[in-house]
Amino acid sequence: MPDISEQTTIEVETLNIASAPGDLPVPAIAERLLALRHQFRHDNTIVPLAPRPGQEVEVLAVSGEALPLERAALFYTTDGSQPESNAAVIPMERHHMSWDVQAGYLTYWRALIPAQPTPGIVRYRIGGWTHGTASSETPDVWAQDGQGYAFRRTGTQATTTFAFTVEEASLPAWVQNAVIYHIFLDRFRTSKPDGSFDENDDPQALHGGTLRGVTEALPYLQELGITCLWLSPLHPAETYHRYDVLDYFDVDPRLGSKEDLKELVERAHALGMRVMLDYVPSHTSWHHPAFLAAQQQRDAETYDWYTFEQWPDQYRSFLDLVPTLPSLRSDSKGARQHIIESALYWMREFGIDGFRLDHAIGHSMDYWTDLRHATHATSPDAFLLGEATDTPETLRNYRGKLDGILDFPLTSALRHTFALQDWSVQQFEQFLFAYEHFMADGPGRATFLDNHDMNRFLFLAGNSIERLKMAALCQFTLAGTPILYYGTEIGLTQRAAIEQVGDAEARRNMPWKRDEWNLDLLAFYQALIQIRRTTPLLAHGKRRLLHLSDACYAYLRSGEEQPAEGDVLTVFNLSDSPREIPVPIAQLRCLLATAETPKLHCDGQETRITLAPQSAAAFQVAR
Template sequence: MKKHLLAPILSVLTILTSCDTTSNSKVENHWPHAGITYEIFIQSFYDSNGDGIGDINGVTKKLDHVKELGANAIWFMPIMPSPSYHKYDVTDYNGIHPDYGTMDDFKNMLKSAHEKNIKVVIDLIINHTSSEHPWFIESKKGRDNPYRDYYVWAQKDTIADFINKKTITLDSDNIRQWHDPGNGEDFYYGFFIGGMPDLNFDNPKVREEIYEIGRFWLEEVGVDGFRLDAAKHIYTDDRPKDNHAFWKEFRSEMTKIKPDVYLVGEVYDMKEVVAPYLPGLPALFNFDFHYTLLESYKKEDGMLLVRKQKEILDFYKDITDEFIDATFSSNHDQPRLLNSLDENPKKLKQAVTILMSMPGAPYLYYGEEIGMMGKKPDENIREPFLWDIRANDSGRATWIDAEYSKDDVVTPLAIQKSMSTSYFNHYREIIKLRNTNRALALGDLEFYSEDLSKPVMAFLRKYEGQELFVIHNLGQEEQSINVPESFQAVLFSLGNGSLENNIVRLPGYASIILEK
């Protein structure tokens, strides 16, 4: 074995020390409200037929990996036919991209996942279609075409002031949103790019088309729910109330088919903008969690994330008690977590420990559990999963040459499984702890009110009489924290954290969880 394959792990031999208090505990599935969802980009996951592209049958082969990790559900990035590698521009809403397999392959995978008690959520992209979708091909033929009003069209003179709009938003760096199909007279609206024309949801026929698509996937195929892409952009930003109303209508239509349908929305904005979507989208991604987690490390400010998270949860509770806080530390649009944390292995292990010790329903992005690397452009955040050393890795996708997640940088899963200090075994252990401890999964979040050094993050998790005290040191220097006498049991320790005489000592980037 090449020495460099072990380097990312051997350099952190002392990071993980945990107490085996979960071996006799019952593993529980808290999905959707507090369970764990694993995000997969199929193209890069596992190639079952040797064509270089990951596929659905490859996912079926690797469902045991999801199960072993401890995740309760899978979110698939787009699986429908599309002209692009990422497939966020759909040409057929009722199909499977041929590179990924067939509908029978998908149904077989779904059956296998359900047998393993793994739920399946698919990306549903309804803000826009591909410009190659049959609806749009018809729509651009002329103003009298039956599909014309499936999209948003305007004559050049009515939008002259907006054609060269130069507004960059949180979720798009596109600076042109009105596009010329070629005649220079009529322009169509596409918030993201010209190849993704926005659908016109003022047209009741469009709304009914979308509801029929949802019914197809829930009723005929059998998925458990949808991740709703660009949920904020069903209507333009100056029509937020119309957006909110649409999603309530969408939820009502979907629950007629599947009363327990899971809907998670991508609303990329601050809590005041996000919260009004909750009645329609009971689960929403918490982008503030991701960015504040990274900011906490940069500033070595331990309580920054706790304050932000408490603020968000309290704000949401004022709107509805029935919400799911979809927390995440990375995803397919953000640089890989290890890159965002200065390629520091201790920080990576601690970051997922923070994610799993906080309230919410955490999402994990494929490959983070083995320390995959990646920066923009997006293709390099979506590089192939490393299952084994290259000579043995027949399932590794080759559709792209990896720039970051290479064999001399990332230790493959097969090797990590046998190493007690590996990223994978740490992910598996902290997930198991969450899945066997109700206070950690379901408990309320409370501040610890005593004075703390700035790098220290400390909070309480309480659930039905159980109380945990969670402490993380986000700085490089060792920290000592006085703890109440009632907390005498060490439930979990990362990085040689210790408790003695009511004093917790945490080296840099160490964590400890105490129980009464």
């Protein structure tokens, strides 16, 4: 491996440092806002986001000045059926108007759906009547979903059905206290006794990772402290990454067999580990039998699984840019049933505990409501984690539709603050304070420093182990279930940016020779995971700022209003010189430091902590 310790500075402006396929760039968000001028839209905005039995639900929709509406009404069902104009109806009031510099005059419509006495799904549509047609029973226009790229769809292609679940919603207990390990199957471990890979520099080739290899790695993962495995897609596919599914009910034989998966899950469960599958419900391979049949005959059973703009060769695909990945229609009953049945199959037959849902903005909230309802009916502890790459407002609206979302906004902030260090600690705290309050009533969040679609954190940090340790300590002492991307714990990095050589560079083979590992970093992660698992308030406690000055920063995770025994204090020094940081706590015990053990000087009710340059430490409040 070439020496890349002297990493050339990466121009931040050219990198999207927390992205995923499907991420909305700022121009697309501006386009979405501008489209409001001529649309009638409901962006899944309800209050409360996760209603309980006995709570009425406020629903808001908005119409633009280029689509003047005389009246609007909400149609809803509670029996699972599609709400048409003959469903229960609630007239909407013209609630208020606003003006936007891009969208112009906007009219907001409001309705209250009556409280439901028992748990279940409420499905609804919102109709609007233009001037001169208000007496008609059938609306002229149905409000469309404006999340993700859906705002670009018009007519019958637009998403116009919405849903929410009435329930006593809560994140499964095992998730709240979990530490998830993200495994990219083809590049993690082979079936060889030593798990090693053959030399292969072709980034798009199969490198030979297997399910049996993961099973053999379970003792290593148990020693690391992992409680949940997230396996990359394992269905038959044509690529090494397997996001181009050919069969949702089978295992790619190049990874192993169904028996291998069963053994992996059983042995993981015996060690106290859950297993999640990376699931790809928004698109298939263009060689999937369902798509081939739809291309061959318009009366094929699977024709409506896809959206053909001009049959048979022009169709909706992933990001409207990748024709090898045709998109599945959210409103297709057949496609939806196929995906749900497949998910239940892996849960019932193999004991799968949950799913990471790829490209979550590719489907409607109504779709996710159905999937979540079905999986939770099979196993109340099932965990649905969405890769939702959109604005924080949209991420918050996944509450009750999915159990959790991947926390891309926090990832970006962590990478700016600790990897690139182009954010000050003041900027980071300002973001964190606002973001935590904004997302307080949102879905569960799973935090991460990097993943298979982005440059590894260590590479972005110029291969500075110190910066990685600080970021990890911050990640693990904040709210949200932490995810660790394979190899991060032993210092796996890259040779070049994925913008230059492709995303396979962030998916390099895991080395299994210990002399290639950074053992100090591994020991640090083992200790960090142990602290996370044995300190429940890191998952449930409140965060309070205790110090913020220059490049120094400290916050407390506590279950009480005032510092109490057992609380955890995390302190950072991002400067290039030793710093003394005062905190209003008298007794502290060091749990973990990224560098040398900090010096403490207690003076009455205050402790002054001296931290080395570019270092951080976690302390527990003692008696």
